[in-house]
Amino acid sequence: MRKTKKRRYTVLKGEKIMYFLILVAIAVFPLSTVFTKAVLSETNITLEQMKNQISEQEGINESLSMQVDELASLDKIQEVAQEKGMTYNNNNIKNIDE
Numbered sequence: 001m002r003k004t005k006k007r008r009y010t011v012l013k014g015e016k017i018m019y020f021l022i023l024v025a026i027a028v029f030p031l032s033t034v035f036t037k038a039v040l041s042e043t044n045i046t047l048e049q050m051k052n053q054i055s056e057q058e059g060i061n062e063s064l065s066m067q068v069d070e071l072a073s074l075d076k077i078q079e080v081a082q083e084k085g086m087t088y089n090n091n092n093i094k095n096i097d098e
Helices: 013-071 074-083
Strands: none
């Protein structure tokens, strides 16, 4: 009869740490991916909202610019001056020559 020795495999301390780190990595990477995508999605939503606000503000600014142009026209100035009792007198205009 032959005696066979069974070798017992012992797990070293470094191997335990390595297995633990691998398990942590397997659990953390999917969670971090989901978290990153959620943050990216939220950022994209905020960006779209800001783009819409900018577009609306540009429309308002354009409208106000058109109103300024209308109010600054020579016809409108003359109309307001006549309403206030002012008259246009060409003799009162002096040219300054340089």
